[in-house]
Amino acid sequence: MVSQIDNKNQQIDDVSGADHVPNSVDIDDENKTGKRQNQNSLWAAIKSSPSALYGGIFLLIIVFACVVIPHVMKMDPFATKASDILMAPSWQHVMGADNVGRDVFARVLFGGESSLLVGGSVAVVSGVLGFIVGAYSAFFPKIGYWLMRVCDGLMAFPAILFGIALIGGLGQSIGNVILALSIVFIPYVARVVRSATMSNMNENYVSVLVSLGASSTRILWRNIALNVIAPWIIEVTFVFADAILVEAAMSFIGTGIPQPSPSWGNMLYDSRTYIYQAWWLTVFPGVALALTVFVINIFGDGLREVFDPKRRR
Amino acid sequence: MLKYIFKRLLSAVPVIFIVGILAFFLSRLSKGDPARVIAGTDATDSQVAAIRQQMGLDLPLPNQLWDWFIALLHGNFGYSYILNQSVSSAIASHIFPTLSVAIFGEILSLAIAIPLGILAADKQGTFTDKLVQGFATLTTSMPSFLVGLLLMLLFATRLNLLPVSGFVSPTESFSQYILHLILPAVSVTTLQIAIVARMTRSSMIDALSSDYIRTAVAKGLPRSQQLWHHGFKNAAIPVLTVVGQSFGELIAGSIIVETVFDIPGLGQLVVNSILRRDYQMIQGILIFVAIVFIFVNLITDVLYAVIDPRIRQESF
Numbered sequence: 001m002v003s004q005i006d007n008k009n010q011q012i013d014d015v016s017g018a019d020h021v022p023n024s025v026d027i028d029d030e031n032k033t034g035k036r037q038n039q040n041s042l043w044a045a046i047k048s049s050p051s052a053l054y055g056g057i058f059l060l061i062i063v064f065a066c067v068v069i070p071h072v073m074k075m076d077p078f079a080t081k082a083s084d085i086l087m088a089p090s091w092q093h094v095m096g097a098d099n100v101g102r103d104v105f106a107r108v109l110f111g112g113e114s115s116l117l118v119g120g121s122v123a124v125v126s127g128v129l130g131f132i133v134g135a136y137s138a139f140f141p142k143i144g145y146w147l148m149r150v151c152d153g154l155m156a157f158p159a160i161l162f163g164i165a166l167i168g169g170l171g172q173s174i175g176n177v178i179l180a181l182s183i184v185f186i187p188y189v190a191r192v193v194r195s196a197t198m199s200n201m202n203e204n205y206v207s208v209l210v211s212l213g214a215s216s217t218r219i220l221w222r223n224i225a226l227n228v229i230a231p232w233i234i235e236v237t238f239v240f241a242d243a244i245l246v247e248a249a250m251s252f253i254g255t256g257i258p259q260p261s262p263s264w265g266n267m268l269y270d271s272r273t274y275i276y277q278a279w280w281l282t283v284f285p286g287v288a289l290a291l292t293v294f295v296i297n298i299f300g301d302g303l304r305e306v307f308d309p310k311r312r313r
Numbered sequence: 314m315l316k317y318i319f320k321r322l323l324s325a326v327p328v329i330f331i332v333g334i335l336a337f338f339l340s341r342l343s344k345g346d347p348a349r350v351i352a353g354t355d356a357t358d359s360q361v362a363a364i365r366q367q368m369g370l371d372l373p374l375p376n377q378l379w380d381w382f383i384a385l386l387h388g389n390f391g392y393s394y395i396l397n398q399s400v401s402s403a404i405a406s407h408i409f410p411t412l413s414v415a416i417f418g419e420i421l422s423l424a425i426a427i428p429l430g431i432l433a434a435d436k437q438g439t440f441t442d443k444l445v446q447g448f449a450t451l452t453t454s455m456p457s458f459l460v461g462l463l464l465m466l467l468f469a470t471r472l473n474l475l476p477v478s479g480f481v482s483p484t485e486s487f488s489q490y491i492l493h494l495i496l497p498a499v500s501v502t503t504l505q506i507a508i509v510a511r512m513t514r515s516s517m518i519d520a521l522s523s524d525y526i527r528t529a530v531a532k533g534l535p536r537s538q539q540l541w542h543h544g545f546k547n548a549a550i551p552v553l554t555v556v557g558q559s560f561g562e563l564i565a566g567s568i569i570v571e572t573v574f575d576i577p578g579l580g581q582l583v584v585n586s587i588l589r590r591d592y593q594m595i596q597g598i599l600i601f602v603a604i605v606f607i608f609v610n611l612i613t614d615v616l617y618a619v620i621d622p623r624i625r626q627e628s629f
Contacts, residue, residue: 153331156603158565164583165599168592169342245456249569252458253584268462272573275466282466286459294454301450 045306052302058295066112075106077262086278096280098270104280107262108288114263115244115292118178122243125182127236130189135228137190138197139220148194151187159184159246167255174257181246185239192235196228203227230307237300241293248289264289321614325607332607336600337381340391340593341374351394390597395589400597403582410480410578413490414567417498419560422505427552429506430513431540437518445514449507457566461500461573468496478575497574501566505559512555516548523547550617557613561606 046052070077084101087093095104133151137144154162159181166180200206201224209219250256251265259266264285271281348364365371369380384391390400433445452460469477475496481489520526521544529539564579571580579598586594 149327149331150335152328153335153603156328156332156561156606157335157599158561158602158606160565160569161583161595161599161602164587165339165592165595166342168587168590168595169339241454245454249456249458252456253569253572253580253587255587268459269572272462272465275462276470279466279470282462286463290451290455290459294451297450297454 042306046302049302049305051298052306055295055299055302059299062112062292062295063116066109066116070106070109070113075103075109077102077107077110078260079103079106086274088278089280095284096278098267098278098281099274104267104284107267108264108284111262111264111267111285112288112292114174114257114261115247115289118174118181118247118257119240119244119296121178122181122185123236123240125178126185126189126239127232129182130186130235131193131225131228131232133186134190134193135197135220135225138194138201139216144194147190151190154184154187157184159242160249163246163250164253164255167250172255172258174261177247177250177256181243184246185243188239189232189235192231193228196231197224200224200227234300234304234307237296237303241296241300244289244293244296317618318615321611325611328607329604332600332603333382333385334378336596336603337378339599340381340596341377385600390600391593393586393591393594393597395591396594400594400601403594404579404598404601407577407579407582410576411564411567411571411580413480413494414497414501414570414576414578415560415563417494418501418505418567419556419563421498422502422509423556425502426506426509427513427545430510430552431517431545433510433514434517434521434544435536435540442514445510449511452503452507455503456569457501457504458569458573460503461497461570464496464500465573480574480576480578497567497570497576500570500573501563504566505563508555508559509552513545513548513552516551517544520544520548546620549620553613553616553620557610560609561602564602564605 046056069075079102081097081101084093084097084103086099087097087101089096093103093105095108098104098107133147137147157165162184163177163180166183167176170176170180197220205223206219209223214223247256248263248265248268251263252269254266254269256265257263267285268282268289271278271285274281348361348368348370351368352361352364362371369377372380388401390404392399393403396403429445429448433442436442465477468475476489476493477496479493481493483490517540521540525547526539526543529543534543567578568580568583570576571578572584583595583598586592586598
């Protein structure tokens with residue numbers, strides 16, 4: 001009997017999770033909400049937000065360009081050619097060649113692959129751990145108080161400096177960059193999840209579940225979690241973008257992805273020496289970095305519109 | 314007012330405590346024996362043991378943690394055995410250029426971002442608003458060192474208007490000091506402009522929809538007075554919060570930008586410490602920046618009470 005009611009509740013929750021209008025939709029947004037009620041699928045919601053749609057498409061293009069193309073075309077970011085040293089962009093090297101005659105285009109794409117790998121892994125690791133920390137610290141206020149103070153302490157360190165110090169202790173490798181940045185970004189995710197969970201805990205459905213005798217694990221992971229997913233996904237998208245920026249800054253001062261592996265940050269550092277002779281060494285990795293982060297940020301803004309119609313402009 | 318400040322100071326204690334513990338474990342993270350690194354490769358075991366004892370590394374972990382805290386409370390951020398200098402004296406000799414860039418950048422960002430944010434809120438939904446928001450999204454996507462490099466590219470090879478590297482002390486030539494600061498400050502400020510302009514916009518939109526603005530409109534006040542005197546005064550608190558919260562990132566940004574413009578500040582100290590594998594120095598700088606961050610936030614919280622009488626009232 002109890003489980004039947006529980007199931008019903010679960011279904012109601014599933015529905016509200018699926019069309020992504022959390023129970024907090026305001027009445028004074030009625031015209032917009034009204035429009036959205038006809039569109040039940042996530043796809044329709046994404047289509048209704050140009051930022052999410054085009055941001056998503058461009059992000060896929062960038063991922064394809066960095067992860068698939070260099071391998072399919074069998075590009076070599078390490079091949080040097082003495083005759084091509086500091087060669088300006090031409091048909092032979094579309095983005096020119098660097099100070100040891102390596103193809104900048106290949107290095108930009110491979111650099112993008114490692115940036116996306118770092119950004120994506122950090123988003124997943126800090127996303128999952130941040131969700132657990134945030135949800136439990138909302139559910140158990142006493143542990144939560146101390147967990148949040150630890151988060152405050154972590155957030156008092158600027159991300160870049162904390163990353164540098166961690167890499168100092170752990171040693172410089174791409175895996176350690178991912179580990180260091182995941183630790184840096186857990187508090188950001190945890191804070192968002194915590195406040196979303198806390199506002200859900202005041203909802204009626206939670207008190208109903210409590211009086212039905214549902215276990216706290218069940219309430220937290222099968223009911224509240226579904227309502228927290230929207231703000232969580234948005235935050236994780238921004239962590240993705242920020243992690244790419246911080247990785248680039250760390251590589252720029254020599255504590256990120258170790259040389260000679262290309263990364264946008266260390267390519268930009270190398271470009272500084274040749275800034276008077278070779279503009280292409282600065283411009284192409286720089287534009288690739290800014291464009292990627294810009295597209296992810298636009299995508300994140302779009303997701304925010306999709307999940308939260310109140311924020312639509 | 315004093316009671317409010319005291320309460321706020323007290324609430325910073327657990328955070329400082331946790332920052333201390335985190336930094337302690339960070340400093341014990343490194344693989345290998347720091348004493349052996351300092352003693353050099355051809356030191357005998359007894360020499361290494363002597364250094365361990367001198368550094369207190371032979372004590373149990375809780376004792377080390379305790380000593381660490383006592384040292385922190387005395388303003389001792391550690392000792393670089395590689396430079397044979399205390400971290401605080403190294404910071405003291407490098408802090409001025411970094412602070413110059415950060416503070417000049419902060420002033421620049423406030424001077425640009427607040428009017429931009431108010432403009433966007435006033436013209437909400439129009440093309441101007443979209444332009445400001447697009448600009449903000451674009452600048453949040455550009456790390457400060459990239460802006461610095463692009464500015465350098467532009468000014469070094471095309472314009473020749475401003476100096477592109479180095480730092481001149483204000484006692485030497487004040488005008489040169491300012492001229493050398495312009496490009497670094499503009500580089501660190503772009504991100505800050507985006508953050509502050511966004512916050513100003515959203516908090517102004519809230520303020521502009523309130524009753525007192527309707528009253529101000531009804532009694533025929535000029536728009537500028539409605540916006541600045543009535544609107545912004547009420548919208549200032551969230552703006553102040555982001556300014557305080559992002560000041561730490563601004564210092565971190567200055568540290569990276571110094572590498573671009575060859576400025577002999579904390580950034581140079583950090584980069585050289587990385588090259589020397591001097592992690593005591595890096596951790597000391599990290600703690601120093603974290604403590605500066607905590608205090609800047611304390612000061613912003615106190616400023617709330619100065620700006621907003623309601624907060625002052627609550628504490629009594």
